[in-house]
Amino acid sequence: MAETPTRVLGDGTSVPVLGFGTYPLRGDDGVRAIASALEVGYRLIDTAVNYRNEREVTEAIRVSGVDRGDVFVQTKVPGRDHENARTSIETSLQVMDLEYLDSVLIHWPNPSQGHYVKAWQGLVDAREAGLVRSIGVSNFTPAHLDEIIEATGVTPASNQVEMHPAFPQADQRAADAERGITTQAWSPIGRGEILDAEPVVAAARAHDVTPAQVVLRWHLHLGSLPLPKSGDPERQRTNLEIFGFDLSEAETEAITALGRPDGRLFDADPTYHVEM
Numbered sequence: 001m002a003e004t005p006t007r008v009l010g011d012g013t014s015v016p017v018l019g020f021g022t023y024p025l026r027g028d029d030g031v032r033a034i035a036s037a038l039e040v041g042y043r044l045i046d047t048a049v050n051y052r053n054e055r056e057v058t059e060a061i062r063v064s065g066v067d068r069g070d071v072f073v074q075t076k077v078p079g080r081d082h083e084n085a086r087t088s089i090e091t092s093l094q095v096m097d098l099e100y101l102d103s104v105l106i107h108w109p110n111p112s113q114g115h116y117v118k119a120w121q122g123l124v125d126a127r128e129a130g131l132v133r134s135i136g137v138s139n140f141t142p143a144h145l146d147e148i149i150e151a152t153g154v155t156p157a158s159n160q161v162e163m164h165p166a167f168p169q170a171d172q173r174a175a176d177a178e179r180g181i182t183t184q185a186w187s188p189i190g191r192g193e194i195l196d197a198e199p200v201v202a203a204a205r206a207h208d209v210t211p212a213q214v215v216l217r218w219h220l221h222l223g224s225l226p227l228p229k230s231g232d233p234e235r236q237r238t239n240l241e242i243f244g245f246d247l248s249e250a251e252t253e254a255i256t257a258l259g260r261p262d263g264r265l266f267d268a269d270p271t272y273h274v275e276m
């Protein structure tokens, strides 16, 4: 099993260039699926309080026999905890029976609530207290980013946003990069919905790989960090095996050209979406 290459985030933390998404893996099946992901080699596990599977993540690490110190564990603070983000992180640590988290993100800015600056201050405090190594956000627009950076002087290391060929996020990626923030991609293979698009299928044929491998490689080519989910061990394995080929500029551009302004999978525009 080859090791996944790593990259260094803006805060100096080292992280695998591709991780495993755990929503909606829960219960015994969830533990089995996450443990299998660790066994095939994933070392970044993305969970959230709202996925209700943080306990399963720790159990899966135990079952897999992989050293906890070798796994980058990332969770997210939900909207209902924006005013008590540090307490939310302490609760996650208790639920997960861990001494520290590798990364914590604010799950959604929920602008209508108006508490994301306070939530960010809570994450900053938690990092200073040693509860978490790296802090970041999710679904933050450039305006949200600037507000929290200006208020605290602390730049998020990561911004996890919806990104796949139907919604390639060129402007958001550029805005993240300008601020030294790594863009993480949620729903990186578009929940499987874009895998039969012509440029994806053509590149898969040309490189003798699967359409999902093409799309995940496309993310690396653009500098984003994809977090594919699969409950199937064989798909988990192939989704991780994307380091033996590369896409040409023309292939990358043809896949990016699948993007549409209305390409989001559902109505999750962070300027108004609310998730508690």
Ligand SMILES: NC(=O)c1ccc[n+]([C@@H]2O[C@H](COP(=O)([O-])OP(=O)(O)OC[C@H]3O[C@@H](n4cnc5c(N)ncnc54)[C@H](OP(=O)(O)O)[C@@H]3O)[C@@H](O)[C@H]2O)c1
Residues within 6 Å of the ligand: 020, 021, 022, 023, 024, 046, 047, 107, 138, 139, 160, 161, 185, 186, 187, 188, 189, 190, 191, 192, 195, 210, 212, 213, 227, 228, 229, 230, 231, 232, 235, 236, 238, 239
């Ligand atoms: N921050 C946020 O607001 C946010 C929002 C949504 C998601 N996320 C995170 O992002 C992760 C991934 O997103 P996602 O689960 O929505 O979408 P995704 O990873 O793009 O797609 C997952 C779907 O694709 C299927 N699939 C996986 N590998 C495949 C392959 N090789 N060929 C064909 N189909 C394949 C999976 O089915 P099988 O399981 O049957 O293989 C599943 O139905 C989540 O698990 C979560 O951790 C974050």
